[in-house]
Amino acid sequence: MTEVSDWPASAEVSDAERIALSVLAGDGGVAELRDLFDWLSASGERNHATARQIPLEHMAKWRIDQATGNIAHESGGFFGLEGIAVDLPGRVIPRWTQPIIKQPEVGVLGLLAKQFDGVPHFLVQAKAEPGNRNGVQISPTVQATRSNYTRVHGGSAVPYLDFFLDARRHRVLTDVRQSEQGAWFYQKRNRNMVVEVTDDVEVLEGFRWVTLGQVHRLLAMTDVVNMDTRTVLSCLPFAGVDLTAVFTGPADDFRTGLIRSAAPGAGVHSMSDILHWITDRRARTSARLTSVPLRDLDGWVRADGRIFHESGYFFHVIGVEVRAGRREVTHWAQPMIRPVGIGVIGLLVTRIDGVVHALMHAHIEPGYVDVVELAPTVQCTPENYEYLPAEAKPEYLDRILTAPAGQVRFDTVLSEEGGRFYHARNRYIVVEVDAGTVTESEEYRWLSVGQLVELLRHSYYVNVQARSLIACLHSLLGEGHA
Amino acid sequence: MTEVSDWPASAEVSDAERIALSVLAGDGGVAELRDLFDWLSASGERNHATARQIPLEHMAKWRIDQATGNIAHESGGFFGLEGIAVDLPGRVIPRWTQPIIKQPEVGVLGLLAKQFDGVPHFLVQAKAEPGNRNGVQISPTVQATRSNYTRVHGGSAVPYLDFFLDARRHRVLTDVRQSEQGAWFYQKRNRNMVVEVTDDVEVLEGFRWVTLGQVHRLLAMTDVVNMDTRTVLSCLPFAGVDLTAVFTGPADDFRTGLIRSAAPGAGVHSMSDILHWITDRRARTSARLTSVPLRDLDGWVRADGRIFHESGYFFHVIGVEVRAGRREVTHWAQPMIRPVGIGVIGLLVTRIDGVVHALMHAHIEPGYVDVVELAPTVQCTPENYEYLPAEAKPEYLDRILTAPAGQVRFDTVLSEEGGRFYHARNRYIVVEVDAGTVTESEEYRWLSVGQLVELLRHSYYVNVQARSLIACLHSLLGEGHA
Numbered sequence: 019m020t021e022v023s024d025w026p027a028s029a030e031v032s033d034a035e036r037i038a039l040s041v042l043a044g045d046g047g048v049a050e051l052r053d054l055f056d057w058l059s060a061s062g063e064r065n066h067a068t069a070r071q072i073p074l075e076h077m078a079k080w081r082i083d084q085a086t087g088n089i090a091h092e093s094g095g096f097f098g099l100e101g102i103a104v105d106l107p108g109r110v111i112p113r114w115t116q117p118i119i120k121q122p123e124v125g126v127l128g129l130l131a132k133q134f135d136g137v138p139h140f141l142v143q144a145k146a147e148p149g150n151r152n153g154v155q156i157s158p159t160v161q162a163t164r165s166n167y168t169r170v171h172g173g174s175a176v177p178y179l180d181f182f183l184d185a186r187r188h189r190v191l192t193d194v195r196q197s198e199q200g201a202w203f204y205q206k207r208n209r210n211m212v213v214e215v216t217d218d219v220e221v222l223e224g225f226r227w228v229t230l231g232q233v234h235r236l237l238a239m240t241d242v243v244n245m246d247t248r249t250v251l252s253c254l255p256f257a258g259v260d261l262t263a264v265f266t267g268p269a270d271d272f273r274t275g276l277i278r279s280a281a282p283g284a285g286v287h288s289m290s291d292i293l294h295w296i297t298d299r300r301a302r303t304s305a306r307l308t309s310v311p312l313r314d315l316d317g318w319v320r321a322d323g324r325i326f327h328e329s330g331y332f333f334h335v336i337g338v339e340v341r342a343g344r345r346e347v348t349h350w351a352q353p354m355i356r357p358v359g360i361g362v363i364g365l366l367v368t369r370i371d372g373v374v375h376a377l378m379h380a381h382i383e384p385g386y387v388d389v390v391e392l393a394p395t396v397q398c399t400p401e402n403y404e405y406l407p408a409e410a411k412p413e414y415l416d417r418i419l420t421a422p423a424g425q426v427r428f429d430t431v432l433s434e435e436g437g438r439f440y441h442a443r444n445r446y447i448v449v450e451v452d453a454g455t456v457t458e459s460e461e462y463r464w465l466s467v468g469q470l471v472e473l474l475r476h477s478y479y480v481n482v483q484a485r486s487l488i489a490c491l492h493s494l495l496g497e498g499h500a
Numbered sequence: 501m502t503e504v505s506d507w508p509a510s511a512e513v514s515d516a517e518r519i520a521l522s523v524l525a526g527d528g529g530v531a532e533l534r535d536l537f538d539w540l541s542a543s544g545e546r547n548h549a550t551a552r553q554i555p556l557e558h559m560a561k562w563r564i565d566q567a568t569g570n571i572a573h574e575s576g577g578f579f580g581l582e583g584i585a586v587d588l589p590g591r592v593i594p595r596w597t598q599p600i601i602k603q604p605e606v607g608v609l610g611l612l613a614k615q616f617d618g619v620p621h622f623l624v625q626a627k628a629e630p631g632n633r634n635g636v637q638i639s640p641t642v643q644a645t646r647s648n649y650t651r652v653h654g655g656s657a658v659p660y661l662d663f664f665l666d667a668r669r670h671r672v673l674t675d676v677r678q679s680e681q682g683a684w685f686y687q688k689r690n691r692n693m694v695v696e697v698t699d700d701v702e703v704l705e706g707f708r709w710v711t712l713g714q715v716h717r718l719l720a721m722t723d724v725v726n727m728d729t730r731t732v733l734s735c736l737p738f739a740g741v742d743l744t745a746v747f748t749g750p751a752d753d754f755r756t757g758l759i760r761s762a763a764p765g766a767g768v769h770s771m772s773d774i775l776h777w778i779t780d781r782r783a784r785t786s787a788r789l790t791s792v793p794l795r796d797l798d799g800w801v802r803a804d805g806r807i808f809h810e811s812g813y814f815f816h817v818i819g820v821e822v823r824a825g826r827r828e829v830t831h832w833a834q835p836m837i838r839p840v841g842i843g844v845i846g847l848l849v850t851r852i853d854g855v856v857h858a859l860m861h862a863h864i865e866p867g868y869v870d871v872v873e874l875a876p877t878v879q880c881t882p883e884n885y886e887y888l889p890a891e892a893k894p895e896y897l898d899r900i901l902t903a904p905a906g907q908v909r910f911d912t913v914l915s916e917e918g919g920r921f922y923h924a925r926n927r928y929i930v931v932e933v934d935a936g937t938v939t940e941s942e943e944y945r946w947l948s949v950g951q952l953v954e955l956l957r958h959s960y961y962v963n964v965q966a967r968s969l970i971a972c973l974h975s976l977l978g979e980g981h982a
Contacts, residue, residue, distance in 0.1 A: 124782075124783045185776065185780070186776075190772060190773065190776040191772070192772075193772075193775065193776040193779045193780065194775065194779055195779055195782065195783065209779060209783050255772070289957075290672060290673070290674075290675075290737070291672065293675065293676065293957060293958075294667065294672040294675040297675045297676055297677055297691060298667075298675065300606075300677065301606045301677065301691050387869070387870070388869070388959070475771075475775060476775075476958050477870070
């Protein structure tokens with residue numbers, strides 16, 4: 019492989035090339051990983067959060083509206099739970115109702131970057147969240163709602179926040195608002211930011227500079243790298259560049275195809291055709307959302323201090339009481355969404371002319387700002403199809419679940435955001451197939467990874483599950499080099 | 501100049517270069533323009549629309565809700581008028597209420613393109629609209645709401661529509677949903693499409709193939725090229741290309757600066773910095789919109805069969821009865837917005853390192869889908885400041901209105917959409933200044949024209965007034981060549 023030290027520290031190296039260097043950095047050995055885990059578990063001991071389920075009615079500082087049953091924080095800030103009815107005329111499931119989280123504030127997911135010996139490092143945090151099943155996970159430098167940092171719930175200052183609120187003083191590598199789970203959030207957006215500093219930065223307890231190579235190795239482990247880290251990483255400027263000069267090490271064909279996938283112009287469809295496809299899908303979809311009082315949702319029951327679907331599937335809305343060893347506040351209650359079952363987030367990939375392409379799905383979720391976003395090939399909770407009609411089952415689910423081991427490029431269970439979701443876990447799986455075995459249709463298209471990253475410069479194109487998978491795909495770039 | 505015939509008709513010429521050829525095409529002589537005007541006025545005689553103001557209460561097929569005063573079409577489709585309250589805490593005008601048009605449907609503004617002798621021509625229509633003060637104007641090939649083409653109001657088929665609804669059979673040059681006036685429309689979006697065909701196309705009465713050079717000469721004339729044509733033209737792929745080889749004719753410095761402004765990488769700010777700026781403006785703006793019954797708007801009066809502001813400024817909501825000589829239907833009534841006064845849409849431009857830049861304003865309008873869009877430097881109706889506080893007056897208005905003639909690059913009164921707005925006219929004016937005399941602030945940034953066109957590949961970045969001005973700027977590319 020090219021030695022990192024061969025690369026000049028000058029500005030002639032593009033951001034993408036420098037980020038690629040960070041993918042290769044770290045010796046990748048057992049000692050390094052063990053050191054990271056020692057740090058993570060030591061942080062976990064000092065910084066734990068225990069969440070105890072309590073009845074929704076007993077949550078301190080939360081109000082349940084008498085007339086509607088809607089749940090809101092007494093400050094009016096933070097977030098709330100309301101009900102919606104979704105109409106999708108002509109679809110297999112043309113109408114349903116559900117609870118949904120309303121969080122109109124745009125929060126900040128910020129990752130601080132700094133070069134050490136010419137290699138970008140990223141300041142991550144070992145952070146406990148009430149919904150994490152395993153205590154701490156790797157988080158971005160800053161993960162803050164506006165209520166957080168304007169102290170609506172009386173917490174202490176968010177460390178490092180000023181680097182992001184006053185980012186112009188530094189170099190902004192990425193700053194884009196992206197959606198989160200549109201099945202559970204109504205039009206929630208977070209600002210995904212990567213800011214590079216040259217100043218000395220004090221490393222507080224629970225924080226650590228890591229390379230992308232190190233994060234990528236952790237990403238292959240169950241429930242270690244949290245959702246907010248994954249989405250910010252996916253927005254790094256990794257597209258439109260020829261990275262073959264950086265990634266010169268031993269490479270199998272898939273890895274070479276992945277490297278080529280970032281190159282300018284890579285992709286079997288032109289960007290104009292992709293934008294036309296997305297515009298067309300959005301223009302043709304008639305979706306109607308109606309606000310419904312939370313207590314009046316068909317099929318949803320409020321009993322035992324929680325809200326759940328009469329079928330027992332989908333998710334529960336629960337109350338939790340949190341005690342945290344070291345956080346902005348040490349004791350609070352809040353509602354959370356507790357999904358039923360483990361989801362499958364599956365991506366079919368293929369090599370076309372030696373370039374890795376991902377089969378993206380033009381997907382509708384009620385909470386999207388702009389009707390349709392590009393989702394992975396499959397995204398669902400298989401158990402739900404014991405209740406839902408079989409025709410509603412995603413087209414490629416079985417293909418992904420029954421893929422032979424030799425076709426599986428990535429397969430790890432990862433957690434969703436632990437601040438709103440309780441033990442929400444998905445199996446992220448990437449399966450390589452022959453292009454000839456898949457026929458594109460109106461809802462599915464092959465995109466190169468570089469095209470997806472290019473779309474990620476803008477809001478509302480690529481959904482949060484797909485963003486996680488893009489981070490997973492990038493993690494395969496460093497494979498086999500050490 | 502380079503002769504059009506010197507250029508190969510092969511695919512080696514990029515779309516942008518070929519479109520540039522169309523800018524130069526046409527002899528630009530008096531005979532050609534006279535021929536165009538003969539066609540336009542002949543079309544106007546066969547295809548006129550007369551609009552007579554009638555009381556809102558007397559509009560056939562429209563309902564005024566007893567409880568709210570909101571106005572809706574009896575079909576439930578088409579569009580309606582409702583009320584909103586706008587809160588912008590911390591601004592000079594922190595709160596106001598107003599009527600607004602709700603038109604949730606996404607319509608199609610489609611321009612058909614076809615090469616003749618290697619030069620793209622565009623199929624325009626001489627179309628009468630009830631709000632036009634002068635009968636017919638140059639319209640795109642198709643200009644249709646969904647209610648239009650699904651025949652909600654019982655009209656006949658929209659000619660050429662299938663080229664756009666089934667565009668995959670052809671070459672799609674542009675397909676992007678863009679906002680329209682956010683001061684008068686609530687989240688209205690139209691699909692801006694340019695589709696290139698190779699088939700023979702029958703030219704129906706009232707339609708005609710024209711070059712961009714011809715449209716550009718008409719654009720310099722009062723009220724001739726309509727808003728829908730201007731917005732579609734602005735979305736043509738005109739960015740990221742070196743056009744110096746096409747535009748080789750005699751050029752003054754401004755025109756050369758304009759040609760350079762389309763080139764790859766042109767722009768004093770990087771695209772990352774521009775996207776960061778837009779994200780930051782959007783994230784920092786707290787705007788709240790509340791639905792208010794149309795009859796309960798503070799300061800708005802319903803009398804004499806119309807709705808108007810007690811000050812006499814802003815706009816009136818009126819009813820009109822339309823009789824059209826040749827349209828989808830020949831007789832109908834509808835509400836329209838009738839603005840008070842002629843607006844000023846002004847753009848400061850400058851040359852930085854020989855590249856033309858435009859001073860864009862991060863602008864808030866209540867109807868925007870995504871909080872803030874890039875607007876021209878100034879966009880307002882000066883008369884309104886006889887009523888509004890002086891501090892609310894746009895920063896550069898006087899500078900634009902008092903610019904010496906030698907600095908004025910474009911200055912024409914153009915109409916806004918004649919289907920919803922009655923005699924809505926704006927003076928579009930481009931003024932060149934020294935960069936040193938303008939200080940960028942949080943709300944204003946210099947962007948190259950190429951960067952604006954690049955942003956126009958995506959929705960909600962560049963507002964409709966700025967799009968008109970981009971079409972006007974492109975019209976200056978052909979200047980002086982003939």
